[in-house]
Structure formats: C-alpha cells, structure tokens
Amino acid sequence: QQQVKQSPQSLIVQKGGISIINCAYENTAFDYFPWYQQFPGKGPALLIAIRPDVSEKKEGRFTISFNKSAKQFSLHIMDSQPGDSATYFCAANRKNEKLTFGTGTRLTIIP
Amino acid sequence: SAVISQKPSRDICQRGTSLTIQCQVDSQVTMMFWYRQQPGQSLTLIATANQGSEATYESGFVIDKFPISRPNLTFSTLTVSNMSPEDSSIYLCSVEKSSYEQYFGPGTRLTVT
Numbered sequence A: 001q002q003q004v005k006q007s008p009q010s011l012i013v014q015k016g017g018i019s020i021i022n023c024a025y026e027n028t029a030f031d032y033f034p035w036y037q038q039f040p041g042k043g044p045a046l047l048i049a050i051r052p053d054v055s056e057k058k059e060g061r062f063t064i065s066f067n068k069s070a071k072q073f074s075l076h077i078m079d080s081q082p083g084d085s086a087t088y089f090c091a092a093n094r095k096n097e098k099l100t101f102g103t104g105t106r107l108t109i110i111p
Numbered sequence B: 001s002a003v004i005s006q007k008p009s010r011d012i013c014q015r016g017t018s019l020t021i022q023c024q025v026d027s028q029v030t031m032m033f034w035y036r037q038q039p040g041q042s043l044t045l046i047a048t049a050n051q052g053s054e055a056t057y058e059s060g061f062v063i064d065k066f067p068i069s070r071p072n073l074t075f076s077t078l079t080v081s082n083m084s085p086e087d088s089s090i091y092l093c094s095v096e097k098s099s100y101e102q103y104f105g106p107g108t109r110l111t112v113t
Helices: none
Strands: A005-009 A011-015 A021-027 A033-039 A046-048 A056-059 A062-067 A072-075 A085-092 A105-110 B004-007 B010-012 B018-026 B029-035 B043-049 B068-072 B077-080 B089-097 B103-104 B108-112
Touching: A005 A085, A011 A021, A021 A085, A021 A105, A033 A062, A033 B103, A046 A056, A046 A062, A046 A072, A046 B103, A072 A085, A105 B068, B004 B089, B018 B089, B018 B108, B029 B077, B043 B068, B043 B077, B077 B089
Parallel strands: A011 A105, B010 B108
Antiparallel strands: A005 A021, A021 A072, A033 A046, A033 A085, A056 A062, A062 A072, A085 A105, B004 B018, B018 B077, B029 B043, B029 B089, B068 B077, B089 B103, B089 B108
16 A cells, blocks of 8 residues: 555666656555655755646656556656756655655666 | 755774764754665665654664664754664655655765675
C-alpha cells in the first residue's frame, strides 16, 4: 500500500528531446506528489510537485502529468539539456506523514 | 524553501567508533527527518526527529544504533554508533515546510573502514 513504483531505472535522451519518467502508486490516501532532482554529491532538491486536484502542473521546462484514476504520475522535461543529467526521484505522501520515494531514474542527456 | 546545512560533509571513521552528524536549518520547523542513501539507491527514512520528545524510528532502525537529539526547532543531530562498514552511506537530514514540502540538506558521506 505504501509503494511507489518508478520507471525507467535509467534513461538516455538526446539534447533537445523530451525526457519522460513515470511513477505509479497504490495508496489512494496520498495527496501530494513531488519530484526531486539529485546531482552527484548533493542532496535531493525539490523540483516540482502536484496535488491530485489538478491533472497537470508546469514550471518552465518541467511538467507533471497526473492521472488519478490510473494512480499514475509522470515528469516530462521538455528541450532536455546536458545540465538536466541527474537522478530523479518521484515521491508521495499525506499531510504531515513521511515521504514514500520511488527507486530513482538516472537521466543522461547526450549532445 | 529552507536553507539546511550539515556537518561534517564527509568523514572516514574506524569500525567500532561513533560519529555525530549535525543538521542546522535557517528557520524554525516542526518536522525534521533523517534519511540514509546508499550509493545509487533511493532514500530510506531512519527516523523523525521530534522537538521535545523522543524520535520516532522506522522499522529496522533502533535508538541504540542511531540516537537522535532535537534540542530546538532549528537543530538536530544523528549519531551513528558502534559503526561497521555496512554503515557506510550518505546520511541526509530534511525538514518539512507547509505540511507537505520537504527540503533536504547536502548530506554527510560516511565511510567506515
């Protein structure tokens, strides 16, 4: 019930392309879905987050798509750049409760 | 957001010793957390550091091994006790703002020899 499944484990995208990372959750009580970006040797940084009352949220080149009925959400990175190369983690939680993290996706953007 | 610092940033310790990691945040927060992250892996919650009361530990983590202090609303420490090579990992503190958003510190990279 607490699991968040993330795919793919690794992803290689050409510069300028669209990077897509998917997550699925089981606990329908989750009501907050953040994405974190982590560079080597750094702590995870909160990138973008969505609540289940909307189906999409966009911040610059980063978009979260949320499908409540399918219990899935995804991160889209438009016009991917080499500086986007990092590990991305999806997560989910309820108010004042711990985050449940996905397993992570290592994204590499090639020139 | 929140500005979080951790000390030390990295350390190499001998088996059987203990290391205390400090976490300082730039504003008062109710919820502080301690995570462990093995290289290339996801984050595992160790415990929630509660101000004024004992920490709440996740399954598989015990107070004798990972004692935590939370003396005020901006500071917490995690001690890794009687270390073994299996404790080599990155230890991260995080804080919760506005009931949902969690922000992470830069991490402490621990190597036990």
